[in-house]
Amino acid sequence: AQSVTQPDIHITVSEGASLELRCNYSYGATPYLFWYVQSPGQGLQLLLKYFSGDTLVQGIKGFEAEFKRSQSSFNLRKPSVHWSDAAEYFCAVGPYNQGGKLIFGQGTELSVKP
């Protein structure tokens, strides 16, 4: 069965520190992978996506993610976290042959300490 796992429910980092949010997926073929951020009162915003090609993907707001097929992972990273990055982060898989439906992970809540 297709699934997405975000092992960390809640992460707290200090402002200026580096960040890595984990995402593992289970899917029978090469998936399309996404990271979204959800802030209170706002819709989900796409940070970055991977379809094919270079496995290191650059996104908005200084985020990047690396697709590792051997580990079935698509971890999100940021070298220096800002207080405004505090939000809920969702990893998602979009199987191409199902009309583009997205399967979301459970989400990771990021808190940023001053």
Place this chain on the structure above:
Amino acid sequence: GAVVSQHPSWVICKSGTSVKIECRSLDFQATTMFWYRQFPKQSLMLMATSNEGSKATYEQGVEKDKFLINHASLTLSTLTVTSAHPEDSSFYICSARRGTSTDTQYFGPGTRLTVL
């Protein structure tokens, strides 16, 4: 560009009444719209996929007669929760996509439904 709005942003209703939630793509035409449900501190669960001019496709376990979806135009989809009960209280989120299945989904801000 690519803005999706939802109305209302929150609604409180009495048990047994019906509630309609609108999802609009403001600056693009959406051939496909999706409806999700999100419980507190949990992930988004896809409820249904709707294509303009055709019937919605519901996910397994989602009651079609309870959650009526209409995608009447390329910019508007509506979700009607019929005969709402307290267990229907949730955060409902829509998303819209322009074209093919690999196009980005743009999400609305969500609608908080509370059924008393």
